[in-house]
Amino acid sequence: MKSTPHSGPSSTEEPAAPPETEAERRRRRARFLRELAEARELRARVQPRRTKERRMREALRMRTFRI
Template identity: 60%
Template sequence: MAQALGAAKAPVAARAKPYAKAGTRAETRAETRPAAVPAERAEAPAIVCNRRRAQFLRDLNEAKELRDRVQPRRARAARMRQAMRMRTFRW
């Protein structure tokens, strides 16, 4: 009886997956990628990267200022530690 149940069940690889897409990720990426990128568009990723970095740094500074406003004791302690580091630093 165990053989009859095992024989009736299809192997995992043979089962159809209705949600699976045709082709692999690498194939679909290769199909959508342009053949050659013009020189003026080659600089675009660097510009986008710099813009994202600048936005991130602005958000980071804003978050630090907000933290200093809502936690004044911790901010004062951090300022005191920074001042001590500056006083004890030797050139």
């Protein structure tokens, strides 16, 4: 097993970046949510049967916990 001189937890970490602003965080979150929705739509087109089953299970779960 080879040992590298810089092996350790700090070698993979990036240098401390300035704290991100609230607007940057919101922008990043919005992009993530858009990509997530796009991935779900793609999955629904590619695997319609599985998606239908997931929708049915979700509906059943919602009915189960309704007050």
